[in-house]
Amino acid sequence: MVRGLGDLESVVMDRMWSYRRPASVRDVLEDLRQERQIAYTTVMTVMDNLHKKGLLRRKQISRAYVYEAIASKEAYTAELMRTTLANGGNQAATLVHFLERLSPEEAEALEAALQVYPPRGRRS
Amino acid sequence: MIVAVVLGLYALSGAVALPRLLVRGDWAERAPRLAIAMWHAACASVLTSAVLAVLAAAIPASVVGHGIADLLEACAALLSDGAAVTPTGLVIAAASGGLVGGRLAYCAAVVLLKAKRERREHAEMLCLLGKHDSALGAVVLDHIEPIAYCLPGGKGKMVITTGALRSLPPEEVAAVLAHEQAHLQGRHHLVVAAGEILSRAFPYVPLFRRARSETARLIELQADDVAARRHARIHIASALVRLATGRVPAFSMGMGGENALTRVRRMLGPETPLNRHERLATVAAVGLLLAGPAAVALTPGVSAFLAHHCHELLPR
Numbered sequence: 001m002v003r004g005l006g007d008l009e010s011v012v013m014d015r016m017w018s019y020r021r022p023a024s025v026r027d028v029l030e031d032l033r034q035e036r037q038i039a040y041t042t043v044m045t046v047m048d049n050l051h052k053k054g055l056l057r058r059k060q061i062s063r064a065y066v067y068e069a070i071a072s073k074e075a076y077t078a079e080l081m082r083t084t085l086a087n088g089g090n091q092a093a094t095l096v097h098f099l100e101r102l103s104p105e106e107a108e109a110l111e112a113a114l115q116v117y118p119p120r121g122r123r124s
Numbered sequence: 125m126i127v128a129v130v131l132g133l134y135a136l137s138g139a140v141a142l143p144r145l146l147v148r149g150d151w152a153e154r155a156p157r158l159a160i161a162m163w164h165a166a167c168a169s170v171l172t173s174a175v176l177a178v179l180a181a182a183i184p185a186s187v188v189g190h191g192i193a194d195l196l197e198a199c200a201a202l203l204s205d206g207a208a209v210t211p212t213g214l215v216i217a218a219a220s221g222g223l224v225g226g227r228l229a230y231c232a233a234v235v236l237l238k239a240k241r242e243r244r245e246h247a248e249m250l251c252l253l254g255k256h257d258s259a260l261g262a263v264v265l266d267h268i269e270p271i272a273y274c275l276p277g278g279k280g281k282m283v284i285t286t287g288a289l290r291s292l293p294p295e296e297v298a299a300v301l302a303h304e305q306a307h308l309q310g311r312h313h314l315v316v317a318a319g320e321i322l323s324r325a326f327p328y329v330p331l332f333r334r335a336r337s338e339t340a341r342l343i344e345l346q347a348d349d350v351a352a353r354r355h356a357r358i359h360i361a362s363a364l365v366r367l368a369t370g371r372v373p374a375f376s377m378g379m380g381g382e383n384a385l386t387r388v389r390r391m392l393g394p395e396t397p398l399n400r401h402e403r404l405a406t407v408a409a410v411g412l413l414l415a416g417p418a419a420v421a422l423t424p425g426v427s428a429f430l431a432h433h434c435h436e437l438l439p440r
Contacts (some may be wrong), residue, residue, distance in 0.1 A: 007288050010252045055252070077267045081285075084246070084273070106385060110365045113388050 008046050013055060013069070022068040126422055131177035131417060138170040143334035151406065152338070153390060155398045158406050160315060163342075165413040167322055170331055173417035175221050180421055182216040198334040231325040235317055243277045250275065250283065264289065270367050272300045280308035288367060296363035299355040301397040306350035312343040341383050348387055352395070361391035397430055 015028055029043045047067055050056045055076075058065040071079075146152070146166060254263035259353035262282035265271075270288035275281040282304040289297060307313075319336030326332055351360055368384045398406065 007251070013252050035307075053248075073253060073266070075212060076249065077265055080246070080249050080253060081265075081267055081269065081271060085271075107368070110368060110388050113385075113392055114362060114365050 008042070009050055012043065012046050013050060013073075015090045016050075016056065016067065017073045022066045024064050024066050028067075059122070127421060128177050128181035130420055131180060133419075134417070135170050135174040136175055138166070138173070139331045142166045142170065143331045143338075147334070147338065151398060151402065152342060153345060153386065153398050155403070155406065156342040156349065158398070158403070158410070160339050160346065162406065162410055162413070163339050164318065165410045166309075167332060167335050169413040169417055170329075171221065171224065173420075175224050176417055176421040178220040178244050179217045182212075182220065193375065203357065223251060227325050228321065232317075232321045235321045235324060239313070239317060240277065246275055247277070250281065254283065260284065260297070260301060262304075272304060272367065276302040276308060276311070276313035282308070291366050292363055292414050295355070296359045296366070299351055299359040300363045300367070302351035302355055303347045306347035307343065310343070310346065310350070312347065313352075315339050315343050321422050324370045344383060344387060345390065348391060349395075352391065357391040361388045364388050364391065 004089065005042075008061075011032070012028060015031055016023065025040065025044045025047055029038065029040055032038050032043065040122060047056060047065075051058050051067065056067045057068045057070050060066075143166075146159075146162060152162075155160070249267070250263050254264075254265045257264045260282075262284050265283060265285045267285040268287045269285060270291045272282070272284045272288050273281060282301055284297070284301065288300070290299065319332075321327075322332040322434050323336045348360055364384060364387055397403075
C-alpha cells in the first residue's frame with residue numbers, strides 16, 4: 001500500500017536504484033504503471049522532490065529531464081550509519097548504543113565473561 | 125544573609141562534591157531508575173539553591189524581617205503597579221532568576237529543536253532506505269554492520285540492520301528489540317536531552333557534566349532491566365557481546381567499552397535489587413535534595429511570618 005508522497009518517494013528511489021542508469025519521468029511512470037494507476041504529474045512531482053532533496057541529479061535532454069541516483073542505496077545507508085554513529089552514541093536525536101567501541105582486550109574480556117557462564121543456566 | 129551564605133556554599137560545594145559522592149558504590153547499577161532520579165534531583169537541587177541564594181541575598185533585610193506577608197504584599201504591589209514599586213532587591217532577584225531560567229529555556233529550545241530536525245531527517249532517510257518488518261516491529265536496514273538503535277519521537281521507530289539479524293539468533297534479536305522498546309517507552313531521549321541541556325547551559329559545572337554522562341549510561345542499564353523482565357538475561361548478555369564485538373571498529377565513540385562490560389556482567393549475574401532500607405534511604409535522599417534548598421530558604425521567612433501573625437493575634 002502506498003499512502004503519501006513519502007512512500008511514493010521510497011518506491012521511486014527503489015526503482016531508480018534498481019536501474020543503475022539514468023531514467024526519465026516517462027520511464028519510471030511506465031514501470032510503475034505495471035502495478036498501479038498513477039498520474040504522470042505525480043511521478044514528476046515526486047522525482048522533482050527527490051532532486052531537491054539531493055537524492056537524484058538531473059540533466060535536460062531535448063525537452064525532458066533525465067534523472068539519475070546520485071549514490072547507491074548502500075552508500076546512502078553507510079552514510080546514514082556513519083553520521084548516526086559519529087555523533088558519539090546517545091544523543092537527544094537517536095539513542096544509539098550497543099556500539100561502544102571496544103579495544104581488543106575488552107572484546108576478549110566480554111567473550112570470556114560469556115564463556116564462563118554455565119551452559120546449564122542458558123535458557124533457550 | 126546567613127541563609128544566602130548557606131545556600132551559596134551548598135550550591136558551590138554540591139556542584140563539585142555531589143558527583144563524586146553519587147558515583148560511589150554499586151547502588152546506581154543495582155537501581156538505575158532511582159539513580160537517574162537521584163542525578164536529576166541533585167542537578168535541580170544545586171540549580172535552585174544557587175538561584176535562592178541570590179534571592180535571599182538580594183531581597184533587603186527589612187523585607188525578610190517582615191516575612192512572607194510583606195514579600196507577598198510587595199509582589200502584589202509590583203504586579204498591580206509595576207512602575208511605582210521597584211525595590212532594587214526584588215529587581216535583582218527577579219533578574220537573576222530570569223537569567224538562569226532564560227538560559228535554561230534558550231538551551232532547551234536549541235537542543236530540542238536540533239534533535240527534532242535531526243530525527244525528522246533521519247526518519248525520512250529510513251523511509252527511503254529501510255523496510256518495515258511487521259513481524260519484528262522494526263525497520264530493517266540493509267547494512268553489513270550489526271547495529272540496533274531506536275529513533276524516538278512520535279511513536280518512535282526501532283531500527284536493526286541485516287548484519288545484526290544475520291549475526292544474532294532470533295531470541296537475541298527479540299531481546300535487543302525489547303531493550304529498544306524500553307528506551308522508547310521510557311522516553312529515555314528526554315533523559316539524554318535533559319543532560320545535554322544542562323551541560324550546555326552551564327558548562328564547566330562538574331555535577332552537570334557528570335550527570336550527563338552518568339544518566340546516558342544508566343538508561344542503558346535501565347533498558348536492560350526492562351528487557352530482562354521478558355527475556356533471558358543470558359540472551360541480552362550474548363546479544364550485547366555479539367553487537368559490541370562484531371563491528372568494524374572504524375568509528376571513535378565518545379564512550380569507551382566500560383559500559384558494555386558492566387552491562388554484560390550485570391546480565392550474566394542474577395538481579396541484585398536494593399533492599400528495603402537501601403531503597404528507602406535513596407528515596408529519602410532524593411526528597412532531601414529536592415526539598416532541602418527551599419526549606420532552608422523559607423526558614424527565616426516562615427518564622428518571621430509566624431511571629432508576625434502571632435503578634436497580631438496576641439491581645440494588646
